[in-house]
Amino acid sequence: RKxxxxxxxxxxxxxxxxxxFNCTYSNSASQSFFWYRQDCRKEPKLLMSVYxxxxxxxxxxxxxxxxSQYISLLIRDSKLSxxxxxxxxxxxxDSSYKLIFGSGTRLLVRP
Amino acid sequence: xxxxxxHPSWVICKSGTSVKIECRSLDxxxxxxxxxxxxxxxxxxxxxxxNEGSKATYEQGVEKxxxxxxxxxxxxxxxxxxxxxxxDSSFYICSARRSDGQGLRGYTFGSGTRLTVV
Numbered sequence: 099r100k101x102x103x104x105x106x107x108x109x110x111x112x113x114x115x116x117x118x119f120n121c122t123y124s125n126s127a128s129q130s131f132f133w134y135r136q137d138c139r140k141e142p143k144l145l146m147s148v149y150x151x152x153x154x155x156x157x158x159x160x161x162x163x164x165x166s167q168y169i170s171l172l173i174r175d176s177k178l179s180x181x182x183x184x185x186x187x188x189x190x191x192d193s194s195y196k197l198i199f200g201s202g203t204r205l206l207v208r209p
Numbered sequence: 210x211x212x213x214x215x216h217p218s219w220v221i222c223k224s225g226t227s228v229k230i231e232c233r234s235l236d237x238x239x240x241x242x243x244x245x246x247x248x249x250x251x252x253x254x255x256x257x258x259x260n261e262g263s264k265a266t267y268e269q270g271v272e273k274x275x276x277x278x279x280x281x282x283x284x285x286x287x288x289x290x291x292x293x294x295x296x297d298s299s300f301y302i303c304s305a306r307r308s309d310g311q312g313l314r315g316y317t318f319g320s321g322t323r324l325t326v327v
Contacts, residue, residue: 106250141302141318142253185252194258194266195241195306197316201252 099124102200104186110206115176119203121169121186128198129191131162133171136183136202145171145184176207211237213305215319222293222326230288230322232303237317239305242286244278247300247321259286293326300324 104121111117123131131148146153148160148169159172169186186200212235222228232242240261245253257273259265259280267273277289286305290297301322307315 139300139321139323141321143318144316196243196255196258197304198255199245199253 100201101125101198102186102188104184104200104203106201106203108204108206110208111176112208113176113178115207116172116174117176117205118173119171119184119186119205121171121200123167123169123186123188123198125188125190125198126167127190128167128188130189131169132187132189132197133158133160133169134185134187134199136185138183142185142199173205176205178207178209181205181207211235211305211307211315211317213239213303213317213319215303215322217322218320219323220325222324224294224326225292227289227291228293228324230290230301230303230324232286232288232305232319234284234305234307234317237305237307238283239286239307240283241306242280243304243306243316244276244286244288245302245304247302253302256288290324293324295326298324298326 102123133145134142135145136142148162150162153160157174161170183202183204185202188198214233242259244256247253256271257265257267259278261280265278280286303319
């Protein structure tokens, strides 16, 4: 079983749509969680951190449910520029500082 | 902001040769550098963690004699793919953790190196 699992998609949505991505993690000792965005043939870039209390940044909202070991990302009012692969990331928060990446969910926003 | 310069951005080499990839932190000190590999439509897989001045820690299944990592200074880490074979063709990315004690937001990724072995 993968440590971080995501639906690979692709999610094909029209501009202006609201889309939600889900992610589950298997290691209950994971402490910190993030969503990264990766464009084709580029390095991943941090989108936002994820907290149990929820985290909102403009059109993006991330949520963590530790009991269910479940993470979500909601994108409202999708833009063409949102088309990318969204990576769910977990970290144990130990001295290794390792980041464990999910395989990513691909989003295609069409005009 | 923090920048990690990764070179080369792409390289084509013949089977059996070695390729060196460099990652430099330009405006901060990176005590820890992570090296990832990403195959098409797959996620980033951590290959090894290198700490300045000490031996790298390799993930299970990664051959340390094939993927040589050197982290001799706080601003430079290198990955050498020795005796490369076509199956080593992949996207290699480094990530530096800043040494100023910032939390887990303190990671900066290089722009990646696309290696093609022919």
